[in-house]
Amino acid sequence: MPPRPLWWEGARTVADQGSSLAGDTAADVVIVGGGYTGLWTAYYLLREDPSLDVLVLEAEHVGFGASGRNGGWVSALWPVGPETVARVHGPDAARAMVSALQETVVEVGEVARAEGIDCGFEQGGTVVLARSRAQATRARAAAEAGQQWGDGTLWLDAAEARERLAASDVHGGTWNPHCARVHPRRLVDGLAAVVRRRRGRIAEGTRVHSVGPGSVHTAGGHRVTARHVIRATEAWTATLPGRRRAVAPVYSLMVATEPLTPAQWDGIGLAAREVFADHRHVITYGQRTVDDRIAFGGRGAPYHWGSRIRPEFDREQRVFADLRATLRQMLPQLEGVAFTHAWGGPLGIARDWHPSVGLDPETRLGWAGGYVGDGVAASNLAGRTLADLVRGGDTALTRLPWVGHRSRAWEPEPLRWLGVNAGLRLAEAADREEARTGRPGVQARLLTALTGH
Ligand SMILES: Cc1cc2nc3c(=O)[nH]c(=O)nc-3n(C[C@H](O)[C@H](O)[C@H](O)COP(=O)(O)OP(=O)(O)OC[C@H]3O[C@@H](n4cnc5c(N)ncnc54)[C@H](O)[C@@H]3O)c2cc1C
Numbered sequence: 001m002p003p004r005p006l007w008w009e010g011a012r013t014v015a016d017q018g019s020s021l022a023g024d025t026a027a028d029v030v031i032v033g034g035g036y037t038g039l040w041t042a043y044y045l046l047r048e049d050p051s052l053d054v055l056v057l058e059a060e061h062v063g064f065g066a067s068g069r070n071g072g073w074v075s076a077l078w079p080v081g082p083e084t085v086a087r088v089h090g091p092d093a094a095r096a097m098v099s100a101l102q103e104t105v106v107e108v109g110e111v112a113r114a115e116g117i118d119c120g121f122e123q124g125g126t127v128v129l130a131r132s133r134a135q136a137t138r139a140r141a142a143a144e145a146g147q148q149w150g151d152g153t154l155w156l157d158a159a160e161a162r163e164r165l166a167a168s169d170v171h172g173g174t175w176n177p178h179c180a181r182v183h184p185r186r187l188v189d190g191l192a193a194v195v196r197r198r199r200g201r202i203a204e205g206t207r208v209h210s211v212g213p214g215s216v217h218t219a220g221g222h223r224v225t226a227r228h229v230i231r232a233t234e235a236w237t238a239t240l241p242g243r244r245r246a247v248a249p250v251y252s253l254m255v256a257t258e259p260l261t262p263a264q265w266d267g268i269g270l271a272a273r274e275v276f277a278d279h280r281h282v283i284t285y286g287q288r289t290v291d292d293r294i295a296f297g298g299r300g301a302p303y304h305w306g307s308r309i310r311p312e313f314d315r316e317q318r319v320f321a322d323l324r325a326t327l328r329q330m331l332p333q334l335e336g337v338a339f340t341h342a343w344g345g346p347l348g349i350a351r352d353w354h355p356s357v358g359l360d361p362e363t364r365l366g367w368a369g370g371y372v373g374d375g376v377a378a379s380n381l382a383g384r385t386l387a388d389l390v391r392g393g394d395t396a397l398t399r400l401p402w403v404g405h406r407s408r409a410w411e412p413e414p415l416r417w418l419g420v421n422a423g424l425r426l427a428e429a430a431d432r433e434e435a436r437t438g439r440p441g442v443q444a445r446l447l448t449a450l451t452g453h
Contacts, residue, residue, distance in 0.1 A: 005069045006256040006295060006341040007185035015061045015205030021218055026225045027055035027201070029390060030216055032208045033232035034058030035067035036376065037368050039191040040383025041230055043111075046198040048387055054200045055224065057216065059207035059236075063188035066234060069345035070376055071254065071285040071297045073275045074108050075126060076101035076178035079353045079372035082149040089401040097401055098149050102178045104377045107384075108187075109180055117190030120290035123180035124272035127156070127164040128279055129173040131330070134434045135279035136171040142279075143174050152176050165269045165276050167330045173279075181273050181287045184376070210241055213363035228359070228390050230366040235346035237369060238307035245409035246350070247370055248420050249309050253319045253344035254297035255327070256289070257337050265292065267333050281430040283373060284326065294334075296327045299373070300428060301344060303420035306413055314344040347373055349420075350407035357382040358404040359389035366390065370407065 004013065029045060031038040034056050042054045058064070078101060086094035109121045130136035139155065146153030153176045156164070161173035192202055207219040215225045233240065235249035260268070270276065270288040277284045284298040301316040320342045328334050350356070350370035355378055359366035366389060368382035369375070385397045397403075410416045434440055 004341075005185070005254070005343040005345075006289070006293070007068060007183060011063070011068075011185050011189060012061055015058070017205050019203050020205040021057065021203045021220065021222050021224070024223045024225075025055070026053075028053045028226060029055070029228045029230065030224045030226035031056045031230040031232055032211055032216060033065070033234070033236070034062040034192065034202060034204065035065045035232065035234065036188060036191070036379035037234065037382050038230070038232035039188065039195055040380050041232065041368070041386045042195045042200045042383075043191060043198070044384050044387035045390060046195065046200050048391060050198065054195075055226070056195070056200065056202045057206045057208050057218065057224070058202065058204045061204050062192040062202065063185050065236065066345050066347050066375065067188040067379070068185045069254070069343060070184045070252075071275070071295065072182045072184045072287050072289075072376070073126070073285055074105050074121070074180040074182055074377045075275075075374060076105055076151070076176075076377060077374040078378070079355065079374055081145075082151070083145075085401050093401040095150060096396075096399075098151050100381060100397070100400055101377060102152070104381045105178050105180055108182075108377060108380050111380075112182075112187065112190070115190070115194045117187060117194065119187035119190055120183045121180050122273035123177070124270070124274040125175055125177040126179040126276070127161065127173055127175050127274045128277045129161055129165060129167055129330075130171045131167065131169040131278045131280075132434065133171060133438055134440050137440070138279045139172055139174045146174075146176070152178050163269065164272075164274055166267060166333070167278075168332055175274075179275055181275050182376070183290050208240075211365070213365055228364045228366060230368075230386060230390075232368060234348040234369045234371070234375070235309060237348060239309060244307055245412065245416070246407075247307075247348035248303060248351075248410055248416060249307050249346035250299065250303050250349050250420065250424075251301035251313055251316070251344050251346055252283075252297055252299050252373055253301050253314070253316055253323065254295055254342070255320055255323045255339050256295040256341040257293050257327075257334065258340050259292045260294070260337065264333065264337075268331060278330065281427040281434075283427075284323075285373075286327070293340075294327065294331075296323055298323055298326070300424060303417065303424065305417050307416070309346050313346070315342070316344065319344075347371070347375070351410045352407045354402070354405055354407050356402055356405035356407065357385050359386065
């Protein structure tokens with residue numbers, strides 16, 4: 001089984017060495033990281049002001065990070081609940097955040113269409129099945145809470161849920177219209193092509209060693225000076241000097257089946273290309289791919305001591321086996337269907353699970369990230385917001401409650417390792433307890449207390 005993401009089939013998997021930085025240089029804006037955050041920021045800056053000199057520095061190749069590996073849910077999901085946002089910023093700010101995210105899903109599709117990015121964008125919504133009585137209780141609660149905040153989540157009875165996805169043990173579910181499916185790597189590569197077309201510069205194979213006000217230094221010994229410096233390094237932020245405790249790199253892993261036939265799809269569903277999951281505690285996510293496979297992912301891989309990120313951490317055989325077993329159990333129609341790919345990658349989690357975007361007006365250092373597993377759409381919102389901030393605007397976007405949010409640092413080791421891994425294990429234990437007893441138990445309550453969800 002190739003250890004590379006399905007999404008990288010036919011795509012470039014090495015840096016374009018010809019593009020790497022060969023000497024000192026200057027730009028108006030230098031952006032560190034060639035994922036969605038960096039490229040959306042470059043895109044909106046250049047769209048608003050084509051005279052700007054924007055330079056993106058990428059250590060490996062465009063889409064090397066989570067942007068080239070993810071589940072392809074362009075969703076309005078947010079790791080912090082609206083009630084938490086409302087507690088700090090008030091209910092209007094919480095509602096503004098919900099609608100900004102919903103609009104962002106549409107924005108990604110519109111830009112993809114307008115710029116000719118062939119990324120398979122299909123807004124079929126999200127179906128999340130309730131596959132036990134306890135899950136059904138949570139699903140109903142999610143639909144009720146969603147009504148209060150206008151998040152669009154609707155309860156589905158068992159027949160309605162099965163009509164969307166003919167899974168096993170369906171007791172009901174929820175559906176939310178604010179989500180699209182994409183081919184993640186095609187989106188990030190397409191964005192890079194558009195940025196280059198608009199005369200943005202992208203230097204691949206160019207690792208940044210240190211990020212400071214007005215300049216960055218590369219591992220190759222070069223210096224880039226710029227009026228604005230933007231950090232868009234998500235999980236890798238923890239590898240930059242002085243930032244080890246800013247985010248915890250947590251791994252999400254995925255598997256994919258071979259392409260299914262139209263007859264097999266008739267028996268499964270997802271006719272509108274809905275993305276899917278169920279209401280278990282361990283995060284899972286699936287999609288029907290542009291070439292009619294199922295790509296399915298989830299958390300559960302361990303956090304590594306000292307916030308380390310290594311290629312071998314992408315491959316956790318126990319988690320791959322669990323993902324394949326979970327999907328087969330959910331969809332017994334997959335008997336005899338082969339799994340062809342397995343991969344993973346790190347995402348970034350701040351101590352309070354709160355994503356943030358901002359630009360320090362004194363140092364003109366900007367950043368965005370900490371999206372947990374919800375960054376595909378949020379990175380677009382971040383890019384538009386950073387473009388406004390760099391251009392000095394006071395806009396509806398720059399007034400959203402996540403702008404300028406500062407999360408406290410993670411604990412030093414060993415507490416960080418103990419805490420993050422305990423949270424991950426607890427989610428699995430809560431699901432096991434629920435499967436055994438048929439009811440949410442003490443582990444589920446502990447998990448809610450720990451993560452604030
Ligand atoms: C397996 C998986 C599944 C996911 N599924 C979903 C999903 O379905 N929906 C969703 O919304 N979110 C999902 N996410 C999260 C989402 O993919 C991310 O939030 C999003 O891609 C973050 O984009 P980014 O540009 O901020 O970071 P990244 O895409 O990680 O980009 C950071 C880039 O910075 C580069 N870099 C790092 N350090 C340096 C340095 N020192 N110098 C130069 N360059 C550097 C890296 O090489 C990388 O290319 C998933 C994540 C994973 C890993």
